[in-house]
Amino acid sequence: MKHLADDRRQSAKQDEEGRAARLLAWLSAMALLFLLGIGAKSWFSGHGNHAVVLWCFAVLVALNILAFLKTRDPSQHKVGLLIVVSALFVYLFASGGENNTGPLWFYVFPPLLFYLTGLRVGTLMLLVCLLFATLVFQFPQLPFVTAEYSADFKVRFFATICFEAMFCFLLEYSRRKARNELLAQAMSHEQAARTDELTGLANRREMQQRLQLEYNRYQRSGHHFSVALIDLDWFKRINDDYGHDAGDAVLRQFAELLAQMVRQTDLAARWGGEEFLLLLPDTSLLQALTLSERLRQKVADNHFQFRGETLPVSISAGVSSITQSDSINHLLKQVDVQLYNAKAAGRNRIAPRVKSRLAPAIPGA
Numbered sequence: 537m538k539h540l541a542d543d544r545r546q547s548a549k550q551d552e553e554g555r556a557a558r559l560l561a562w563l564s565a566m567a568l569l570f571l572l573g574i575g576a577k578s579w580f581s582g583h584g585n586h587a588v589v590l591w592c593f594a595v596l597v598a599l600n601i602l603a604f605l606k607t608r609d610p611s612q613h614k615v616g617l618l619i620v621v622s623a624l625f626v627y628l629f630a631s632g633g634e635n636n637t638g639p640l641w642f643y644v645f646p647p648l649l650f651y652l653t654g655l656r657v658g659t660l661m662l663l664v665c666l667l668f669a670t671l672v673f674q675f676p677q678l679p680f681v682t683a684e685y686s687a688d689f690k691v692r693f694f695a696t697i698c699f700e701a702m703f704c705f706l707l708e709y710s711r712r713k714a715r716n717e718l719l720a721q722a723m724s725h726e727q728a729a730r731t732d733e734l735t736g737l738a739n740r741r742e743m744q745q746r747l748q749l750e751y752n753r754y755q756r757s758g759h760h761f762s763v764a765l766i767d768l769d770w771f772k773r774i775n776d777d778y779g780h781d782a783g784d785a786v787l788r789q790f791a792e793l794l795a796q797m798v799r800q801t802d803l804a805a806r807w808g809g810e811e812f813l814l815l816l817p818d819t820s821l822l823q824a825l826t827l828s829e830r831l832r833q834k835v836a837d838n839h840f841q842f843r844g845e846t847l848p849v850s851i852s853a854g855v856s857s858i859t860q861s862d863s864i865n866h867l868l869k870q871v872d873v874q875l876y877n878a879k880a881a882g883r884n885r886i887a888p889r890v891k892s893r894l895a896p897a898i899p900g901a
């Protein structure tokens with residue numbers, strides 16, 4: 537059942553990536569519109585050079601969008617957008633934009649960075665940006681710097697941007713923490729809904745779903761499978777003679793044994809009471825009978841213990857393959873009939889009995 541948790545984690549990660557990809561697409565479109573619009577405004581208010589630079593950035597954003605539409609690679613899209621936006625901020629800082637208001641656009645960066653790149657990379661990128669801003673503020677005579685900011689502006693800019701960055705960091709940290717906790721809770725509820733509480737094996741609901749999936753696979757591509765319905769013999773006597781807790785202990789010990797014996801691709805479930813169902817993908821009837829017989833032998837040889845006492849436990853099982861059935865219901869009816877036959881033939885045995893190499897291994901065969 538571990539692979540189910542991994543699947544769940546994987547699908548949550550994909551959901552989050554899908555959300556980030558949609559946000560990126562939306563941000564790219566907005567960036568394009570803003571750059572075109574503010575470029576036009578600058579053009580008409582006499583800042584021709586600034587307008588042309590903004591339009592160049594708009595072209596870069598558009599090229600990044602086109603590249604994404606071609607490759608459909610969201611991480612490439614993200615890196616492309618972050619590079620263009622970082623370059624835009626460098627330009628806005630160094631040139632001051634219109635009337636030295638360029639750095640004000642930097643306030644949109646911290647929340648975006650933390651959401652898109654995570655806390656560590658986001659913090660690192662922010663520090664690099666702030667280092668660059670310090671450079672521009674402190675050395676206005678540098679060749680690429682054309683803006684000069686007042687001392688008041690510099691102090692207020694740093695104070696507010698640091699406050700915003702810390703605030704965004706905390707918000708993103710809380711968001712991620714809450715998301716991880718929710719995910720863990722959802723996974724544990726999902727796990728509980730699929731698991732039998734007493735034995736830790738899959739429950740009947742989970743088995744029914746897997747049976748349906750396996751049956752669909754069989755119909756689609758002919759991958760056959762077998763099932764074995766296993767029942768603990770005279771289980772009522774164990775409860776009556778040793779108590780209900782002893783019965784529970786036997787069920788748990790048997791479940792452990794069962795889980796050890798099946799492959800990762802097989803599924804063992806508690807079907808109800810003292811009945812267990814084994815789903816064995818890509819397994820023929822003969823292979824399923826061999827496995828069931830090995831299990832029967834193992835149970836017969838095992839010392840089931842409860843409070844220092846050894847309890848007498850044996851199992852009977854009915855086995856059938858999907859190749860002999862025309863539906864899941866029919867298959868389940870068949871194993872039920874076979875289990876009944878095994879019980880009627882004296883218990884501690886597997887049915888059907890086969891007249892093959894396997895036969896001598898089955899008592900009563």
Ligand SMILES: Nc1nc2c(ncn2[C@@H]2O[C@H](COP(=O)(O)OP(=O)(O)OP(=O)(O)O)[C@@H](O)[C@H]2O)c(=O)[nH]1
Pocket residue numbers: 734767768769770771772773775779780781782783784787808809810879883
């Ligand atoms: N301890 C315990 N007993 C359970 C549990 N679920 C079902 N049982 C008991 O299992 C017993 C099943 O008894 P029967 O159906 O008569 O079957 P049996 O005694 O195993 O006899 P055969 O199946 O004919 O060999 C009942 O006494 C149920 O109360 C459980 O979770 N824990």
